[in-house]
Amino acid sequence: MFFRKSIVAATGLFLCIFLIVHLSANAILLLPETTARELYNSYSTALRENLFITLIAYLLYISIILHVVYAAIITFRNTKSKGEKYKVNHNNKNSTWMSQNMGFLGVFILLFIVVHLANFWAKIKLGIGEDVGVDVNGNVDVYEVTSFLFHNMYFMLFYSVLMIPLGFHLYHGLKSAFMTLGFYHKKGLRLLAKISLAYAIIMSVGFGIIPLFVYFK
């Protein structure tokens, strides 16, 4: 019980750190087009050619898989522990909606990750689908892939709207992960709740606004 929960918490925190790095890189897309294209492409080339980043990438894939698998096992066992449900249950009076529905929110995020990987990872890393061109500096034109995708209204909406469940998931997940791993300082926990809220807002709004920005640019 403790072991499984700690795995979910530890991988979750690692994914939280990853999101900060990911959003920082995505912020390049907010720059004027020529600068953004050049920077974005050279940055992604640098990532692909870096051995350390390749190792981190594998750690990332493993983290996502462990997070999902262990969370699913815990949810299954917890549902069994609960047994028969109440006919009337007003749990919104004693806890937040997201804390009660982390698995439900997680399904949307998993769906997002699958589509996201199909759109980018499969195309650029695995070379599935049409060939991706290069920019003036000879770097693979990832910017073009991104820009093309976000100019499709459905993908733009998909990438923006699904950042809402991400925000809710992160808000509960971040503070809960710290407590699972044993952070129990009372004043610290109050501060942690505020940090989690700020983090969740920055991540969901940050990631969510970029597709809109690219679409309307």
Added chain:
Amino acid sequence: MKVTFKIWRQENTDAQGELKAYEVDGLSEDMSFLEALDHLNEILVLKDEKVIAFEHDCREGICGQCGVFINGRAHGPHNNTTTCQLHMRSFKEGDTIVVEPWRASSFPIVKDLVVDRSAFDRIIQQGGYITAKTGTAAEANAILVSKEVSDSAMDAAACIGCGACVATCKNASAALFTAAKINHLNKLPQGQPEAHRRLLDMTAQMEFENFGSCTFTGACEIECPADISISNIAEMNARYVKAKLFG
């Protein structure tokens, strides 16, 4: 005062239960919730019907016996209270009040609103005590305890073992109960000699009883009559990780 109770009736553990409606008149808003159930049971006796089984003892919020799920909340609509301390003035004339037993696989229903909470006793048996010779009480100042430590141990010791934490938890986790019982003793010098074994044995029993795992929804600390903070669970986790990693 007139209300409609919808009460879970179940003959025994294996029987199929259902909510049954009872219109009850002649209640006073000064009655406690349990007195209202007593009143209903008296009516049922006169009608020669089976009375509703529910647990109660001290009726002053300290024994932890009473505990039912009222209108979708453990111990009724107020935060941090017991069922016996809930009064009919918390409801309105004509209200429908749904009453269900605690629901958790580890708390099988015995009859109607009575559940078997002996899983809690078995957790306590694994270390919720200190091994000391009984006899004359020792001199109170023989072991000095700082105010901060005694306060935080007392906060955890306030747990009355009612089971509201398990009942309200979507995972039926007993983490708040177990953490309170462990921290109460492990914070004090008297609890130190067995601290390590207590932590590992009680948590192992908690898992063995098939309680769910804590996902920190925070519902338990809102419903807990003894106002025990979920930081106790985080503290238990910290000590558990430390015990597992460093022995």
